[in-house]
Amino acid sequence: MSLIEDRLRQLGLELPPARAPVANYVSTKRSGDLLFVSGKVSDLRGEVGREVTPAQAKAAARNTALQLLAIIRRDLGDLDHVASVERMQGFVRGAPDFADHPKVIDGASELLVEVFGEAGRHARTATGAASLPFGAAVQLDLVLRVE
């Protein structure tokens, strides 16, 4: 009986199907107690501040975090093996004068704290990318501690 699965149910969250990497790498790599999680882009495409609003991008960051959780569950077998979220890197494909990257990436940070509680609080860098794979609006990667 998984504590995190219970939490997801209480939150009314359902994880999407976990997708395979789009190229010659692995979705997650275990390194001792650490788990490096590959970058995942949002389904939402477009430049934030132009075709995409910050609110849409924030929702996309949350959805992308859900996709990362689906991948992590598939690779670890159970999200209860996540001891802690250590670091998130978030890229926002913003117009050159876009300045609200933290608010966008908060969509993902908030989800991780809802799901994992205090252990979900992480160090974070939110940065602007000139372009992203598939024209996506947001990209996230993670470093976790597993047990």
Added chain:
Amino acid sequence: MSLIEDRLRQLGLELPPARAPVANYVSTKRSGDLLFVSGKVSDLRGEVGREVTPAQAKAAARNTALQLLAIIRRDLGDLDHVASVERMQGFVRGAPDFADHPKVIDGASELLVEVFGEAGRHARTATGAASLPFGAAVQLDLVLRVE
């Protein structure tokens, strides 16, 4: 009696007040012997190569590193707990033809070596960002080893 505090005094350096994160994450996250330090942007705003000169950006990188040290001291209690600086990632908000990212990020690297000596030498990636939070010119994050 802190060795690093002595060093800071010898160098004539004073750390600024440590600021809280601007969103839903933590400034530093301890993971075993590692400390992941969240990205911090410079107070200096503008695009390097346009409104901002490389020399101004280098000084801003140094100041941002001082702010990171202030945060690390607050969270660890004493900078003597830093065993080594492992990795720095530096983003420079450069015009598309800007090419001198290493010189800008050197402002931070030099400070870390002044303060921590050989233990302050780190692996590093200096990259260009299309946009940065708050329109900042420079953004830095760190991975440290602590004891």
Added chain:
Amino acid sequence: MSLIEDRLRQLGLELPPARAPVANYVSTKRSGDLLFVSGKVSDLRGEVGREVTPAQAKAAARNTALQLLAIIRRDLGDLDHVASVERMQGFVRGAPDFADHPKVIDGASELLVEVFGEAGRHARTATGAASLPFGAAVQLDLVLRVE
């Protein structure tokens, strides 16, 4: 007698001379069992999608990975000390509408798997950079596990 040197010979690969860092940092930093490898830019310059084709950029990513291997060999003494490639971060200097970052960075990922086999499979983030040091088309950094 080095297994990886044998593999390089079988693949017909020769590592280029290892270059020194261009600024005030170190090429690699050992941290416990991890090795953080500093970002290295391609010799190929230009924006992918404009002056540079994706195929040229993919070849440049492969060459940059060879340069990283040369640096790692110099610093570790022997590539057999690499237990596993944990994570690669790849930046592509793409035009704002460039979307094929994964295909470009595959040039490096494929090489690492050719050389290290299963241990060379890594987590990865492929992102767009607005500008890169020296106007380069590609930039890579690595986290390895060493023994």
